[in-house]
Amino acid sequence: xxxxxxxxxxxxxxxxxxxxxxxxxxxxxxxxxxxxxxxxxxxxxxxxxxxxxxxxxxxxxxxxxxxxxxxxxxxxxxxxxxxxxxxxxxxxxxxxxxxxxxxxxxxxxxxxxxxxxxxxxxxxxxxxxxxxxxxxxxxxxxxxxxxxxxxxxxxxxxxxxxxxxxxxxxxxxxxxxxxxxxxxxxxxxxxxxxxxxxxxxxxxxxxxxxxxxxxxxxxxxxxxxxxxxxxxxxxxxxxxxxxxxxxxxxxxxxxxxxxxxxxxxxxxxxxxxxxxxxxxxxxxxxxxxxxxxxxxxxxxxxxxxxxxxxxxxxxxxxxxxxxxxxxxxxxxxxxxxxxxxxxxxxxxxxxxxxxxxxxxxxxxxxxxxxxxxxxxxxxxxxxxxxxxxxxxxxxxxxxxxxxxxxxxxxxxxxxxxxxxxxxxxxxxxxxxxxxxxxxxxxxxxxxxxxxxxxxxxxxxxxxxxxxxxxxxxxxxxxxxxxxxxxxxxx
Amino acid sequence: xxxxxxxxxxxxxxxxxxxxxxxxxxxxxxxxxxxxxxxxxxxxxxxxxxxxxxxxxxxxxxxxxxxxxxxxxxxxxxxxxxxxxxxxxxxxxxxxxxxxxxxxxxxxxxxxxxxxxxxxxxxxxxxxxxxxxxxxxxxxxxxxxxxxxxxxxxxxxxxxxxxxxxxxxxxxxxxxxxxxxxxxxxxxxxxxxxxxxxxxxxxxxxxxxxxxxxxxxxxxxxxxxxxxxxxxxxxxxxxxxxxxxxxxxxxxxxxxxxxxxxxxxxxxxxxxxxxxxxxxxxxxxxxxxxxxxxxxxxxxxxxxxxxxxxxxxxxxxxxxxxxxxxxxxxxxxxxxxxxxxxxxxxxxxxxxxxxxxxxxxxxxxxxxxxxxxxxxxxxxxxxxxxxxxxxxxxxxxxxxxxxxxxxxxxxxxxxxxxxxxxxxxxxxxxxxxxxxxxxxxxxxxxxxxxxxxxxxxxxxxxxxxxxxxxxxxxxxxxxxxxxxxxxxxx
Numbered sequence: 001x002x003x004x005x006x007x008x009x010x011x012x013x014x015x016x017x018x019x020x021x022x023x024x025x026x027x028x029x030x031x032x033x034x035x036x037x038x039x040x041x042x043x044x045x046x047x048x049x050x051x052x053x054x055x056x057x058x059x060x061x062x063x064x065x066x067x068x069x070x071x072x073x074x075x076x077x078x079x080x081x082x083x084x085x086x087x088x089x090x091x092x093x094x095x096x097x098x099x100x101x102x103x104x105x106x107x108x109x110x111x112x113x114x115x116x117x118x119x120x121x122x123x124x125x126x127x128x129x130x131x132x133x134x135x136x137x138x139x140x141x142x143x144x145x146x147x148x149x150x151x152x153x154x155x156x157x158x159x160x161x162x163x164x165x166x167x168x169x170x171x172x173x174x175x176x177x178x179x180x181x182x183x184x185x186x187x188x189x190x191x192x193x194x195x196x197x198x199x200x201x202x203x204x205x206x207x208x209x210x211x212x213x214x215x216x217x218x219x220x221x222x223x224x225x226x227x228x229x230x231x232x233x234x235x236x237x238x239x240x241x242x243x244x245x246x247x248x249x250x251x252x253x254x255x256x257x258x259x260x261x262x263x264x265x266x267x268x269x270x271x272x273x274x275x276x277x278x279x280x281x282x283x284x285x286x287x288x289x290x291x292x293x294x295x296x297x298x299x300x301x302x303x304x305x306x307x308x309x310x311x312x313x314x315x316x317x318x319x320x321x322x323x324x325x326x327x328x329x330x331x332x333x334x335x336x337x338x339x340x341x342x343x344x345x346x347x348x349x350x351x352x353x354x355x356x357x358x359x360x361x362x363x364x365x366x367x368x369x370x371x372x373x374x375x376x377x378x379x380x381x382x383x384x385x386x387x388x389x390x391x392x393x394x395x396x397x398x399x400x401x402x403x404x405x406x407x408x409x410x411x412x413x414x415x416x417x418x419x420x421x422x423x424x425x426x427x428x429x430x431x432x433x434x435x436x437x438x439x440x441x442x443x444x445x446x447x448x449x450x451x452x453x454x455x456x457x458x459x460x461x462x463x464x465x466x467x468x469x470x471x472x473x474x475x476x477x478x479x480x481x482x483x484x485x486x487x488x489x490x
Numbered sequence: 491x492x493x494x495x496x497x498x499x500x501x502x503x504x505x506x507x508x509x510x511x512x513x514x515x516x517x518x519x520x521x522x523x524x525x526x527x528x529x530x531x532x533x534x535x536x537x538x539x540x541x542x543x544x545x546x547x548x549x550x551x552x553x554x555x556x557x558x559x560x561x562x563x564x565x566x567x568x569x570x571x572x573x574x575x576x577x578x579x580x581x582x583x584x585x586x587x588x589x590x591x592x593x594x595x596x597x598x599x600x601x602x603x604x605x606x607x608x609x610x611x612x613x614x615x616x617x618x619x620x621x622x623x624x625x626x627x628x629x630x631x632x633x634x635x636x637x638x639x640x641x642x643x644x645x646x647x648x649x650x651x652x653x654x655x656x657x658x659x660x661x662x663x664x665x666x667x668x669x670x671x672x673x674x675x676x677x678x679x680x681x682x683x684x685x686x687x688x689x690x691x692x693x694x695x696x697x698x699x700x701x702x703x704x705x706x707x708x709x710x711x712x713x714x715x716x717x718x719x720x721x722x723x724x725x726x727x728x729x730x731x732x733x734x735x736x737x738x739x740x741x742x743x744x745x746x747x748x749x750x751x752x753x754x755x756x757x758x759x760x761x762x763x764x765x766x767x768x769x770x771x772x773x774x775x776x777x778x779x780x781x782x783x784x785x786x787x788x789x790x791x792x793x794x795x796x797x798x799x800x801x802x803x804x805x806x807x808x809x810x811x812x813x814x815x816x817x818x819x820x821x822x823x824x825x826x827x828x829x830x831x832x833x834x835x836x837x838x839x840x841x842x843x844x845x846x847x848x849x850x851x852x853x854x855x856x857x858x859x860x861x862x863x864x865x866x867x868x869x870x871x872x873x874x875x876x877x878x879x880x881x882x883x884x885x886x887x888x889x890x891x892x893x894x895x896x897x898x899x900x901x902x903x904x905x906x907x908x909x910x911x912x913x914x915x916x917x918x919x920x921x922x923x924x925x926x927x928x929x930x931x932x933x934x935x936x937x938x939x940x941x942x943x944x945x946x947x948x949x950x951x952x953x954x955x956x957x958x959x960x961x962x963x964x965x966x967x968x969x970x971x972x973x974x975x976x977x978x979x980x
Contacts, residue, residue: 379512382509382510382512386509393627398623398626398627398657399605399620399623399624399626399627400505400624402620405620405623406549406552408664409552409616409664409668410551410552412664412665412668413552413668413671413672416665416668416669416672417672424665427661428658428661428662428665431657431658431661432654432657432658432661435653435654435657436650436653436654439627439630439650439653442627443634446590446594446631446635479548480549481548481549481550481551484549484551484552485551
């Protein structure tokens with residue numbers, strides 16, 4: 001079977017480049033120990049090569065590879081339909097995270113040296129794999145690749161708080177892996193196939209003897225992914241892990257891991273295209289609604305910005321789930337677009353959090369993470385304050401963060417397309433609560449600085465990281481079409 | 491091209507002032523905003539005269555285009571907006587409220603102006619919505635940061651209430667817009683009416699309800715008007731002026747453009763409710779004005795009453811009613827702007843706007859303010875020969891002549907409302923203009939009459955008020971022609 005596979009290296013680049021980068025980092029450290037800047041350089045270059053690979057593959061009309069020959073051939077890697085956008089966002093997140101943690105003054109990864117860099121790159125690889133995976137094995141491996149390195153990073157932080165966060169995170173990850181594995185096994189058992197095709201569940205669904213197994217498989221897979229995307233009631237690990245870890249790790253968790261989870265869910269939902277599974281829509285709608293409401297409402301009460309980000313990440317996860325109730329092509333694309341928009345905004349927000357809390361930001365200075373520390377940030381440093389305001393308004397879905405607004409529009413369109421009006425109404429309520437959450441933070445930015453606040457200085461890499469993140473938000477806000485197109489290819 | 495410049499110029503300069511203008515001197519900020527508003531006005535007038543339009547692909551996935559155009563319904567409001575923009579900039583040369591940098595203040599005002607111009611010029615439903623959202627954050631900042639310095643809690647509360655009500659309204663409106671886009675496949679406001687006419691009545695009714703409720707929050711129509719009085723009470727003078735003269739107009743223009751003209755069948759079914767709410771607003775506002783002790787809040791409630799007339803006129807569904815609504819819209823923009831300039835000036839000098847405090851007669855202490863106040867109150871109560879008359883007279887006339895029993899009753903009650911308006915206008919005149927007997931030395935220490943910039947602003951608005959009252963024909967003709975072009979006969 002392997003001999004008949006066609007392999008297109010350019011199309012494989014988004015997966016290969018970060019993986020090779022991770023290995024290279026470890027190798028280089030063996031040959032020339034202690035060159036931390038070099039590790040970051042390799043990692044950034046690898047991620048950029050991956051992005052280039054996506055651009056080339058899409059431009060040359062070769063978005064799928066690892067295909068079996070013949071008229072019934074299937075491809076095991078396919079970047080069409082949401083894949084390209086998600087993989088691109090994950091690689092971009094990798095670039096920003098590695099720039100933010102560039103050695104020197106400023107924030108660092110929990111452990112200096114090659115391990116942390118390699119772990120970040122591995123997580124990025126995992127997200128890329130899930131984004132393109134069209135078979136059970138790659139899907140499962142990709143999901144774990146995107147999670148386990150982050151588990152490592154969280155536990156490597158080393159403080160007491162981090163240990164608590166890591167413990168619940170590890171437990172959750174193991175449980176989630178178990179659910180996913182059982183779900184995948186049930187899927188293979190029920191469908192006699194290892195691939196995740198569009199509408200693949202349709203044929204099995206019509207067979208009443210196999211339907212129970214498919215339903216169970218879907219339930220297990222969705223529950224396992226529920227943990228990863230922090231959907232209520234599987235969300236309890238999120239605030240602990242976010243708040244305990246170093247900010248750079250939190251950023252990885254909030255962007256790369258979230259993208260992998262969203263891509264995983266999208267792959268499952270895609271199998272349901274054309275299947276009249278109203279129960280699935282009901283379950284997904286209910287989970288989405290509860291998740292966004294609880295996440296956003298609790299975020300309103302937070303004063304620690306990292307906890308605020310954590311609860312808002314739960315709420316935003318609900319928005320990613322929302323369009324999946326449609327389980328048609330439009331709903332899937334909308335979920336991917338929302339995930340990408342959320343990740344671009346979160347990158348900017350967390351980059352600023354990292355810069356403001358300074359250093360490792362591992363919770364040793366609780367004061368630096370309270371909302372009060374952000375008073376007058378806009379006056380102390382307009383770029384930092386302006387970027388944060390843009391990111392927050394994107395999450396709130398307000399101009400100038402047009403990207404977030406357009407993402408909300410596409411998500412709501414999918415809901416209205418299937419007449420789920422109660423969901424739409426709850427979503428409206430959530431937009432209002434969300435505005436209160438994010439405006440509270442924005443209000444602090446534009447206030448008077450504390451008298452003891454000194455002027456902020458940014459290291460060059462941090463400047464570039466923040467500038468890149470903000471630039472991505474600005475460009476996608478002027479032409480949101482890029483994101484919608486990248487997440488709806490094919 | 492002129493139209494895109496009209497929108498982008500104030501947005502870009504305003505954005506730059508907020509983000510990068512922090513080192514500018516107060517005088518430089520004043521000059522920049524004045525020049526920007528004058529140039530914007532010149533470009534806008536050129537665009538209106540040349541009837542130019544702008545149309546580019548933007549979001550093909552959502553059927554939305556970057557489409558700006560001007561017609562007889564929007565042209566008067568565009569001119570009103572750029573005019574108010576200049577007056578506010580002139581006023582800002584000498585009056586900058588405390589609470590933040592002058593550049594932030596002037597920048598926010600320019601962004602609001604740009605957003606409003608975007609709303610009036612938008613030829614695309616989604617673009618209309620996005621432009622609507624642009625004004626939210628800067629207006630929130632104007633109220634929350636630059637509002638009444640005496641009461642921080644009230645200021646925060648008013649700003650939050652404004653933001654949450656408005657976002658709630660706009661998200662409901664968004665649901666309606668998405669419903670139309672999903673069902674018809676287009677967001678083009680010129681194509682939508684024909685496409686909507688083929689939809690089932692239930693869909694039309696739902697879309698019309700969502701759009702009407704959402705926009706009613708912004709107008710505001712009773713019973714969702716409760717955000718307006720606190721916002722007006724706390725906002726700085728220029729903020730109040732912009733709120734009354736531009737933001738409320740966006741709501742009524744939106745009502746006319748979206749539910750009334752686009753989903754006319756659906757709106758027809760809910761029109762009686764709108765009419766009744768409008769009339770309740772007229773009476774409610776009038777009654778509150780008879781007892782209200784805060785002068786700014788009183789003018790705000792009179793705005794609720796005036797907007798009630800516009801809502802009543804729209805609910806008739808006839809060309810006469812629409813012309814009355816369009817006329818009342820512009821007239822209220824001019825008269826309310828004048829009243830808020832006066833009342834804001836008085837509040838700055840008095841320190842508060844409490845009517846219970848005994849004060850010397852305005853006609854003796856500050857005769858310029860005194861004269862302008864009498865003119866504004868006379869126009870506000872609908873005295874023939876001044877701007878306010880035609881809007882109210884034609885509304886009542888349109889409601890009476892449309893023939894249904896309900897609308898006739900509404901016309902009668904609205905006519906009683908005009909009597910209430912006369913009563914409260916006279917109450918204000920007696921309390922402020924006639925004044926109380928106070929010792930002569932208090933009169934001398936009371937401060938100075940309107941300064942040069944205030945004189946200019948009041949003179950311009952006074953002349954326009956009289957002109958609109960004496961020669962109503964041009965405005966009515968322009969609106970009538972536009973309605974005929976849209977297929978609504980006169």
